[in-house]
Amino acid sequence: MSSRSLALLAILAASLLWGTAGVVAKVLVRDLGPFTASFYRFLIASVLALPFFLRAQKPRGLWRDLVPLSLLGSANILLFYFGIKTTTANAATLIYAATPLATAIWSKFLIGEQSSKKTILGICIGLVGVVLIILLPIWERDQRLVGDVFGNLLIVCAMLSWTLYSIGTKRFADRRAYSPIVISTVYFWTTTVLSFVFALSSGEKLLTPKVFSTQSLWILIYAGIFITLVTFFLFQWAIQRISVTTASLKNYLEPLVGISLNVALLGERITIGFVWGSLLVIAGVVIATGSQVTNAVKNRFANLRKMRGSMRL
Template identity: 30%
Template sequence: MNNNRITMMMIAVIFLWGINVVMIKYLTNYYPPLALAGIRMVLAAAFLLPAVLYPGGWQPVPRAAWGPICGVALFNIFLHQIALSWGIKATSATHATLILALNPLLTTLLASWLVREPLSRNKLLGVVLGLAGVLLIISGKADTVGATLLGDGVMVIAMLAYVFGSLCVKNGTIYAPPLIVTTYSHLVAAPALVLLGLFANPVWVYEGAFEPWPLAILLFSSWFSTALGALLWNTGVHHIGASTASLFLNGQPVVGLFASALFLNEQLVWQHYIALILVLMGVGLGTGALASWRKGT
């Protein structure tokens, strides 16, 4: 797969996941957070499963792949989705997207240590530029309506879980294709989330949950932002590594911020536009896209 295709694929992930934070925030008005996580993962697994079965039926998974697949299920899906659904309910969508933006920094550092991915100067500078954009926004958002310290703390857990899950993805795709890792990890995690939801929630839906608009957003969030987004992300991690792929996540809070302003009426200020420039520079520098563009010109 060439670099241009990978770049476009990761940009698609940025948009799918950036708007997903806003969609989940909206859906918590109709579903309890833990119930919502289980429902979304079941729908995502059902969306992915035919792609695995269609070519030649159920395929055995190499034994060496099961450890990483279970790691993806535990960190990327089970813990991440629980913390994500609960944290977004307890804080503002703006704070949620900003905290998730710390992912690239930790992923880059841990990937160089645990899976021996190269740690280049440009990659570190890209992380620093992206993080600078995030910190710039945070400095002006202390009074964000709906934000709580507890909610922000839960979002930190969601971010850390995804960092460790991304490293499991890198190891898992050594032994099995990204589609297999993505689908099987969802099949492992979805029942656990449903059982937790049944235990924690006597009521699974609120009034209006079955109206056309909430259902349409639920399906889009589950099938496209969650299932397709995870498949594209895991494919990208397989080809370019967790640390390089994570740099694209610096664009997720930018999408989330503008989506929050558009759909949730959260206010945008001048810091957001400067942060957008810093994030684009960081992604371009850290992934090598900026150098490729210069050569092309």
Template identity: 25%
Template sequence: MTREVPALFAAGISGILVGVALVATGSIVEAAGPITIAFIRYLIGALLLLPFALRTSWIRVPLTDFLPLALLGIFQFAVLIMLLNFSVIYIEVGLAVLIFATLPLLTMTIAILLGREAFTSRKLIGITLTIVGVGFAVGATAFSENIGADGWLGISAAFLSALSGAVCSIFYGPYLKRYPTLQISTLAMLASVIFLCGLAVTEGMLTTLPHFTLHVWLVLLFIGFASAVGYFCWLYGLSHTLPSNVTVFLGLSPISAALFGALFINQPLTWQDATGTVLVVSGLVVSLWRRRAPPQALPILPPQ
């Protein structure tokens, strides 16, 4: 219980940084390309984590564990991001964010089916409130256009992106018990960097890289730093509390994106943002609230 409080705090930081990085990425995506940005941000993140990881007691990882960890890193970063980026080609960004917000619900469902979590109506209500809160925050853009035939392709991609994140969040568990969090963070992120490298080259990274301005590089450094801190916090949370308790904090990402956008790119805040914030915070409180155990009565000693 003592470690669960900092784990939930770390999960909150991770959820906030997801939204902040989303806004920062959107500001340079036309100059760099989504796959190139993903490759560079995770390369920076892995390089930032590596010195700290090497200072910890590094445990030898056998091939039977290394391959699953590499796959988790590839799906957590590369596949998840590519599916999400693919989805916004066919549907509005707000709708993609709303679908992705079902990740905590998917996590809880899969964890219950696998017997790793117990079902509680309280947590279901809390997660549902966070999803409704995200719906309010992105409602203006989520349903601004009719969904055509290709729209269902985008919806499917956004759903598979959320499903990928849910599955990875659950299956990290055994490895977080065997190896230090920093070690897993670095190995998984490096695996995704290797996977993304070839894709970034085909996207044209080698031709666009020399034309990056100082502004683009500063934003990439910031996103890389946010990725390193956010992913470490994510895994730290997963190592000390239930996966659904960690993923529910993703509801903070559209809220932090709205606040960050208002501060740095003059994006106006709306009453929907305020309503969404209240609902998300309420959902977090309901989902994570626990009754305190009643104090035990002292035994009555017989008279001496």
């Protein structure tokens, strides 16, 4: 199997695990608070990643390159946890589904990547869907169903921070040969430290009985290992072998997994307005980036035909 095919499988696995992030985050912020939840989740991931980081080859200028970049990734997490406290997991899931659209926009302005008319059309349609989801609380007036505008805006800012982080890590990985474990570990520790600072400054208590309850411990361990350590390693490994936009196609799968779990486990309901917003976001992503998936599938089948032809010879 080619490295590109393995990278796409890595993205698939990461998507399935990331799809559970909304449910986990919603439970954690309810019991522990946003910054406390973020602190313990990333502390677990940081400690487990440290032995691999120490053995990995590290180019000069590591901290100068990666710490400022990691701050963008940390902003994604902190804004996400703070936002999901007041909005719904479904709204957060759909806003993150627009990541490929934001990637295309940032790539155009930051690295001069040209966008086709089809991509621009998809971006416009998807953005209409995102705006609809953000403003639903104003029209539907039931925060239990659609969250609130402020929480939705925080999730948008989190998604934009994540997009910038993804583009930046792709460029550093290509130019400076940073390994996935090095990039991820610096990000983990940066987020752990920032979460600790914000938890203390906001008055959250890091040592409470709820933190050490059986339910919280198991959820934190799952979040630290599977949603954080495993997924970020898979994502960083994958984007070194495929484009950032292609990697962000994980957002096709995350809404399906995430919304299904949010409805089943959190009891969140789906409104008509949310359905329309979801359809616009997904349609925009498909129009803007669907050709990449089609081309990848065509190339895969072409390679398989070549392999079969060579085996016959």
